[in-house]
Amino acid sequence: MGTLCRFALLTLLAVAPATWAASPEQVPTVHGLSLYGEPGLPAGFTSFPYVNPNAPKGGSLTRAVPVSFNSTNPFIITGSAAAGIDYLGQSYLYDSLMVSDPAEIFSAYGLLASGIRLDPQRRWMEFDLDPRARFHDGEPVTAEDVVFTFNLLVEKGAPFFRGYYADVTSVRAEGPLTVHFDFAENNSPELPLILGQLPVLPAHYWKDRDFSRPTLEIPVGSGPYRIERLDPGRQIVYRRDPDYWARDLPVNRGRFNIDRLIFDTYLDDSVALEAFRAGNIDLRAEMTASNWATGYQGPAMERGLIGQLVVATHNPAPLQAFVPNLRRAQFQDPRVRRAIGLAYDFEWQNRNLFYSQYRRTRGMFDGSEMEATGLPEGEELALLEPLRDQLPPEVFEEPLPIEEPSDLRERLRQALALLEEAGYRVENDRMVDAQGRSLSFEILLWDGRMQRMVLPYVRNLRRIGIDARVRVVDPSQYQVRISQHDYDMIIGSFAQSSSPGNEQREFWTSDYADRPQSRNTAGIRNPAIDQLVESLIRADSRESLDAHARALDRALRWNFYLVPQYHNPGARIAYWRKLAFPLPFPDYGLDLDAWWVDSQRASRVEAAQDDQQP
Structure with missing residues (x-):
């Protein structure tokens, strides 16, 4: 819970x-x-x-x-x-x-x-x-x-x-x-x-x-x-x-x-x-x-x-992230989602804006026994194996944490390669698809203070041709738009405890993708994720709960549904x-x-x- x-x-x-x-x-x-x-x-x-x-x-x-x-x-x-x-x-x-x-x-x-x-x-x-x-x-x-x-x-x-x-x-x-x-x-x-x-x-x-x-x-x-x-x-x-x-x-x-x-x-x-x-x-x-x-x-x-x-x-680190709205067409391809994540430069941000006070958040249960690391094994692997055809191959083939170059230029080069794989090209400094439509999205905020953190991310996205913009609205309008899922990207938070349970349904499962004011703000619809959540909820021991949480963490991270940001110790x-x-x-x-x-x-x-x- x-x-x-x-x-x-x-x-x-x-x-x-x-x-x-x-x-x-x-x-x-x-x-x-x-x-x-x-x-x-x-x-x-x-x-x-x-x-x-x-x-x-x-x-x-x-x-x-x-x-x-x-x-x-x-x-x-x-x-x-x-x-x-x-x-x-x-x-x-x-x-x-x-x-x-x-x-x-x-x-x-x-x-x-x-x-x-x-x-x-x-x-x-x-x-x-x-x-x-x-x-x-x-x-x-x-x-x-x-x-x-x-x-x-x-x-x-x-x-x-x-x-x-x-x-x-x-x-x-x-x-x-x-x-x-x-x-x-x-x-x-x-x-x-x-x-x-x-x-x-x-x-x-x-x-x-x-x-x-x-x-x-x-x-x-x-x-x-x-x-x-x-x-x-x-x-x-x-x-x-x-x-x-x-x-x-x-x-x-x-x-x-x-x-x-x-x-x-x-x-x-x-x-x-x-x-x-x-x-x-x-x-x-x-x-x-x-x-x-x-x-x-x-x-x-x-x-x-x-x-x-x-x-x-001793709880898992708070999860704050950029949340792309999968109800929007531009975020359907996981390669696009991975590319926009590579443009986020936490290390620069922490040094220049945050007095080096923060730590990078990597996953859903960061800093706990429920955090997925390395390759899946034991009960975690047994939970994932029946879902192999529904999950990205990296779930089974590449260890966590996901290796990202420390150099921003190299990360942006990787992002460009991923976008090219996804069918995009650069035309007149704009990232466009096969029909010439620009890859663009708006980051919706209710707190103007967050612009200080978001604008460097926007600049990095623009360096690879993505037309990213920021809009700040008053809190009341923001709440209405969130309730109606009327946004391209927001900054979301997902409070995690040491005993995740029923609330994971509302965070990640298909049943909540279109419910007004649900906490599945990303709009995730994935039968494999649904099954992993239901299995986690019914874990019958502490050891089993940890294994279930690691399986869910791994599946979510390799789908790149979020761009995790940072947390305070x-x-x-x-x-x-x-x-x-x-x-x-x-x-x-x-x-x-x-x-x-x-x-x-x-x-x-x-x-x-x-x-x-x-």
């Missing part, structure tokens, strides 16, 4: 013969699940191991978001949802059935669910809801709410949900506080944890409302915060709920410590940086290398009021030192909800900020 999918699927402790059909009465009730074994924390644990369980409460935290919003419903494809109301897992507004522990690679524990039962053959599972669970209006959270939510998301939610829950064949309430899910045969091993991520919505609130339309009503949730104020397009403010029903549960102890969470919209990142330097923003994830190197210098940094962190995790966080955090950080995620405001530090910071005001 992805970033949005941090859990790894959790299997039950005992394995029974395939012929035995267990009943719920025969299956033990457990407090948590873990993929391929037992969860790391025992029943009765008091808190996640990385938190400060005695962290003080209070204070405020202001962050900037780069996109405006016009809805408080994040579960549909229309509208732009406000920050803090997430799809999956624990959000500020909605509780989920379970919550992951970012200190473990494959574990999750009950939140709304006080008990979990999983059939040893994974044909069904049940959740017992905590009888104390309440929505913000005081109504109890019931099994009917879970059933209602599941059906609502599948029937009227974004296409993502239908694929994510595709192996659930039925859901029903088994009494007021028990919900039962049945699974398809040969379902994904991670399916139980995927269901654990289900955000539960109140049926009594939504049953008479149109779920398919954006709304700016303040919805009823059950989570640790309530929406205090809503200024559409500009700001959303959350207030910590002192009566939150789950505030003392082990999964929440030491978390959600800050009283007010403020998300301000800044469409211009340079303005957001200045707002941070002025103290109007408290915490900032820095995405620009030059800003990280030079943008935080000044009196506040010299006085020790601003801190900078680079937080690494860790997340770059700048913060005002009124904020405190527990150390060490968890291995598989940065949990900002475990941070708190130190009141003494906050007083010093506020006094210093007052001193620097004109």
Whole structure:
């Protein structure tokens, strides 16, 4: 599963013969699940191991978001949802059935669910809801709410949900506080944890409302915060709920410590940086290398009021790439796709633009055991062999990583040779096909800052006669065009976790090539890729999952569907030192909800900020 999918699927402790059909009465009730074994924390644990369980409460935290919003419903494809109301897992507004522990690679524990039962053959599972669970209006959270939510998301939610829950064949309430899910045969091993991520919505609130339309009503949730104020397009403010029903549960102890969470919209990142330097923003994830190197210098940094962190995790490197739209004719030939990739000069870019802070990304699971290297062998080869006729011969004949000359001129010579093989020729400094049509495409951006990185790539493409152009549109127009697949090339990102699963369908498979707002932004339609994804989802051991991921990685890379760019060794966080955090950080995620405001530090910071005001 992805970033949005941090859990790894959790299997039950005992394995029974395939012929035995267990009943719920025969299956033990457990407090948590873990993929391929037992969860790391025992029943009765008091808190996640990385938190400060005695962290003080209070204070405020202001962050900037780069996109405006016009809805408080994040579960549909229309509208732009406000920050803090997430799809999956624990959000500020909605509780989920379970919550992951970012200190473990494959574990999750009950939140709304006080008990979990999983059939040893994974044909069904049940959740017992905590009888104390309440929505913000005081109504109890019931099994009917879970059933209602599941059906609502599948029937009227974004296409993502239908694929994510595709192996659930039925859901029903088994009494007021028990919900039962049945699974398809040969379902994904991670399916139980995927269901654990289900955000539960109140049926009594939504049953008479149109779920398919954006709304700016303040919805009823059950989570640790309530929406205090809503200024559409500009700001959303959350207030910590002192009566939150789950505030003392082990999964929440030491978390959600800050009283007010403020998300301000800044469409211009340079303005957001200045707002941070002025103290109007408290915490900032820095995405620009030059800003990280030079943008935080000044009196506040010299006085020790601003801190900078680079937080690494053990997850695969984030995958950011140029994404050609295969729905366009000019990108159908893999030789053309390989040629445009050769024009990307990461080494020059890193030296001249990025202060040598980045590393080149090569594949889908860079820097992990799931990354394909060398030639395929063992289980990976066994997975690829039946698909030999549907895959490029290089999959079996040439090792990874793909060797590329360090010299740009030589890479461009190779690109020209590939384009000539594909039927193109240079005519009047233009690359044209047999009919004299120019090879051209537009790179669509929503953030003008990215032009600095994209324009050198455009210049290299033009050196080999490709008419490449850049267009920057406002974020709202960009979202509409992405939803409608109306672009030649974009910069896309594909969040990968240490446990890839169902989300890979939406990234790479044919079923999602033409669905509005799907994450198959490349428009990939390849039966071999489809089969490798489905096989990966059903991998039944850690070793097998790694082999499946390597096979998928290899097949995708030799088809040249993406031009991978670069990644940072860790997340770059700048913060005002009124904020405190527990150390060490968890291995598989940065949990900002475990941070708190130190009141003494906050007083010093506020006094210093007052001193620097004109």
